[in-house]
Amino acid sequence: MKVIENITDMRKARKIMPGSVGFVPTMGYLHEGHISLVKRAKDENLTVVVSIFVNPTQFGPKEDFKSYPRDIKRDLAMLEPFTDIVFMPSDKEIYPEKYDTWVEVKGITDYLEGAVRPGHFRGVTTVVNKLFNIVEPTKSYFGQKDAQQVAVIKKMVADLNMNTEVVVCPTMREKDGLAMSSRNTYLNPEQRQGAVVLYRALMLAKELFAKGERDSGVMRREMTELIEKEPLGNIDYISIADAGTLKEIHRIKTLALVSMAVKFGKTRLIDNIMLE
Amino acid sequence: MKVIENITDMRKARKIMPGSVGFVPTMGYLHEGHISLVKRAKDENLTVVVSIFVNPTQFGPKEDFKSYPRDIKRDLAMLEPFTDIVFMPSDKEIYPEKYDTWVEVKGITDYLEGAVRPGHFRGVTTVVNKLFNIVEPTKSYFGQKDAQQVAVIKKMVADLNMNTEVVVCPTMREKDGLAMSSRNTYLNPEQRQGAVVLYRALMLAKELFAKGERDSGVMRREMTELIEKEPLGNIDYISIADAGTLKEIHRIKTLALVSMAVKFGKTRLIDNIMLE
Numbered sequence: 001m002k003v004i005e006n007i008t009d010m011r012k013a014r015k016i017m018p019g020s021v022g023f024v025p026t027m028g029y030l031h032e033g034h035i036s037l038v039k040r041a042k043d044e045n046l047t048v049v050v051s052i053f054v055n056p057t058q059f060g061p062k063e064d065f066k067s068y069p070r071d072i073k074r075d076l077a078m079l080e081p082f083t084d085i086v087f088m089p090s091d092k093e094i095y096p097e098k099y100d101t102w103v104e105v106k107g108i109t110d111y112l113e114g115a116v117r118p119g120h121f122r123g124v125t126t127v128v129n130k131l132f133n134i135v136e137p138t139k140s141y142f143g144q145k146d147a148q149q150v151a152v153i154k155k156m157v158a159d160l161n162m163n164t165e166v167v168v169c170p171t172m173r174e175k176d177g178l179a180m181s182s183r184n185t186y187l188n189p190e191q192r193q194g195a196v197v198l199y200r201a202l203m204l205a206k207e208l209f210a211k212g213e214r215d216s217g218v219m220r221r222e223m224t225e226l227i228e229k230e231p232l233g234n235i236d237y238i239s240i241a242d243a244g245t246l247k248e249i250h251r252i253k254t255l256a257l258v259s260m261a262v263k264f265g266k267t268r269l270i271d272n273i274m275l276e
Numbered sequence: 277m278k279v280i281e282n283i284t285d286m287r288k289a290r291k292i293m294p295g296s297v298g299f300v301p302t303m304g305y306l307h308e309g310h311i312s313l314v315k316r317a318k319d320e321n322l323t324v325v326v327s328i329f330v331n332p333t334q335f336g337p338k339e340d341f342k343s344y345p346r347d348i349k350r351d352l353a354m355l356e357p358f359t360d361i362v363f364m365p366s367d368k369e370i371y372p373e374k375y376d377t378w379v380e381v382k383g384i385t386d387y388l389e390g391a392v393r394p395g396h397f398r399g400v401t402t403v404v405n406k407l408f409n410i411v412e413p414t415k416s417y418f419g420q421k422d423a424q425q426v427a428v429i430k431k432m433v434a435d436l437n438m439n440t441e442v443v444v445c446p447t448m449r450e451k452d453g454l455a456m457s458s459r460n461t462y463l464n465p466e467q468r469q470g471a472v473v474l475y476r477a478l479m480l481a482k483e484l485f486a487k488g489e490r491d492s493g494v495m496r497r498e499m500t501e502l503i504e505k506e507p508l509g510n511i512d513y514i515s516i517a518d519a520g521t522l523k524e525i526h527r528i529k530t531l532a533l534v535s536m537a538v539k540f541g542k543t544r545l546i547d548n549i550m551l552e
Contacts, residue, residue: 001434007437100383101401101435107376125377126436133437160402161283161409 001079003086010134011085019046023164025128025136028052029069030078033172033180035143040169042082049135050079051087051095058123066264071186087135094130103129105152105159111246112148112239112259113270124149125156132157137164145171145179147257147272148246171271173199179271190232191264197230198262198271201238205258209275214252216240229261236261236268243274277355279362283410290412295322298402299413299440301404301498304504305345306354309448309456313417318358325411326355327363329370335398345461352473363411370406379405379427381435387522388424388475388515388535389546401432408433410449413440421447421455423535423548424481424522447547449475467510467540474538474547477514481534485551488529492516503538510538512544519550 004010014021022041026034041048052075059065072088079086102122108114109121132140142150154166177199178192187195193267201223208219208271227235241248243255252275259272280286290297298317302310317324318413328351331477335341348364355362374477378398384390385397418426430442453475454468463471477499484495502508517524518529528551535548 011439098383099435101379101432103376103377103379103436107374110352130435130437133439136439140362145425156377159375159406160379161406163412 001083001086003076003077003088005088005090006093007089007134010085010089013085014049014134014136017047020138021045021047021049021136023131023135023140024048025051025131025140025142026050026052027054027068027182028075029037029071029185030075031172031180031182031184033143033145035078036172037143037169038079038082040167041139041141044139044167047084048082049081049085049087049137050088051131051135053087053089053127053131055094055123055127056091056128057095059121060117060119063117064183064186069182087131094127102126103156103160104117105155108148108151108155108246109110111241111248111263112237114148114152116236116261121149121152123150127159128153129156129162132162132164139165139167141167141169144168144173145181145271147274148260151246177203179269181269183267183269186267187264193269194230194232195262195264195269197227197233198260198269201226201260202258202271202273205240206275207275209252215253216256219258223258223260227260232264234263236263277352277359277362279352279364280370281364281366283365286361286365286410289361290325290410293323296414297321297323297325297412299407299411299416300324300326301407301416301418302326302328303330303344303458304351305347305461306351306457307448307458307459307460309419309421311354311358312448313419313445314355314358316443317415317417320415320443323360324358325361325363325413326359327365327407327411329363329365329403329407331370331399333369333371333402334396336393336395339393340459340462345458353514363407370403378402379432379436381431384427384431384522385425387524388513388516389537390424390428392512392537397425397428401428404429404440405432405436408438408440415441415443417443417445419447421457421547422443423550425524425531429519453479455545457545459543459545462543463540467543470506470508471538471540471545473503473509473544474536477502477536478534478547478549481516482549482551485528492525492528492532495534499534499536501534508540512539 022045024037052214054068101126104122114121150168180197238260241257243257257273261270298321300313330344352550379401380398390397426444452472454471499514514536519533532551536547
């Protein structure tokens with residue numbers, strides 16, 4: 001496994017890669033969710049490239065960019081068995097002085113995370129666009145946990161005719177159902193215990209749907225009641241949306257994305273499930 | 277020479293091109309300016325791709341998208357001797373329903389053409405980004421006549437780490453000095469005769485500069501006086517700007533871009549010169 005810190009060297013390395021290249025962009029502080037993507041990339045490609053870059057432009061001014069957890073040594077040890085190249089550029093390498101170009105997906109970024117975190121997805125699409133141009137992956141791997149991010153990146157790739165296939169992998173969960181996330185590390189033991197309520201609320205939605213419930217108002221009310229029983233959690237939003245447009249729907253017809261953001265102290269957790 | 281009308285076929289053709297690919301994106305209605313780019317592309321590459329696409333998103337609602345001159349038959353005949361592939365997609369092929377992704381260069385697009393034509397450069401960078409992703413050119417060729425466009429595209433390519441080299445070619449001129457442009461065809465004989473005033477004003481700036489004049493105010497005033505002697509021309513702007521930032525400057529130090537837009541009836545002509 002080779003660690004590369006600048007774009008020129010990454011390009012050079014890319015030029016001599018034979019066959020398909022699988023790419024997993026990450027912000028580091030890896031967990032089993034990331035590793036599942038890397039393993040999948042290794043199964044499906046001759047060469048695996050993982051990037052570690054905590055992207056400043058996708059954090060709002062009041063968000064946790066500075067405190068975002070970092071542990072490069074541990075990350076590299078976790079990647080070693082499955083990875084050929086770790087691309088680990090500095091902030092200045094990605095955003096040099098006078099950097100001024102932005103890639104923006106409109107429409108589906110108006111809802112959910114996009115509504116609560118203005119500018120977030122512009123930062124995501126811009127950095128992913130750059131990384132795709134630098135790494136030129138045959139396939140790139142993203143986790144379903146960030147459902148809207150996946151939809152936004154797929155839309156960018158399709159709209160801009162980018163030459164990579166976006167592969168979406170299932171959300172990895174802790175034993176009690178909590179979706180794996182680097183931000184789980186912020187939780188104190190009580191919050192960690194309470195955080196399982198996101199998963200429970202999703203399972204409730206699934207159960208209601210299986211019993212024939214199609215009214216999103218009823219579903220949202222029951223989920224809200226369940227989460228409000230957890231005293232440490234504060235609901236940011238609970239959404240039942242069209243899986244294509246991400247607009248809220250009143251009645252579920254074919255495919256719906258049930259997603260939510262819940263805060264535990266300053267820590268904001270997200271999770272989702274597809275109903276079909 | 278092969279004419280390709282859809283993205284899938286263009287991609288297929290691209291995959292089997294050996295060696296370097298030179299690309300000239302155009303809006304058609306070609307003149308010797310375009311052909312000079314195509315010839316340069318042929319000199320420097322194994323394969324030459326020219327696109328013809330009148331890009332709707334770079335025209336403002338009150339601009340000349342619908343009336344923009346088109347003559348495909350003539351274009352193809354002009355390209356034949358120097359071109360391997362003409363990529364000629366439909367509007368729907370480039371902007372399918374629900375298209376929603378935009379590439380935007382900030383900063384340098386605030387001035388000159390960007391100030392007068394809001395949204396123009398967002399349309400240009402978006403379509404050029406898409407075309408670069410579809411054609412994957414080794415080198416792409418643009419004319420210096422659209423000086424700000426060249427600066428904006430270079431900035432996009434650098435900022436987004438795109439894998440193409442932008443080659444800028446000199447402005448081609450009619451015998452009397454008028455910069456070649458597809459829009460010259462809009463001019464009636466009197467306007468066409470008067471239009472040479474743009475070139476004369478640029479030559480005046482060059483002369484003043486050669487004589488030691490460095491005050492942009494003086495220069496602009498003399499150029500304005502000259503153009504105002506031409507009764508059919510209406511000045512849109514005359515700019516003396518830093519060639520890097522495109523911000524107006526008071527005194528010329530190293531490199532300056534002298535540019536202007538002048539209207540003849542409804543026809544808006546632009547031209548520029550570099551002073552160094």
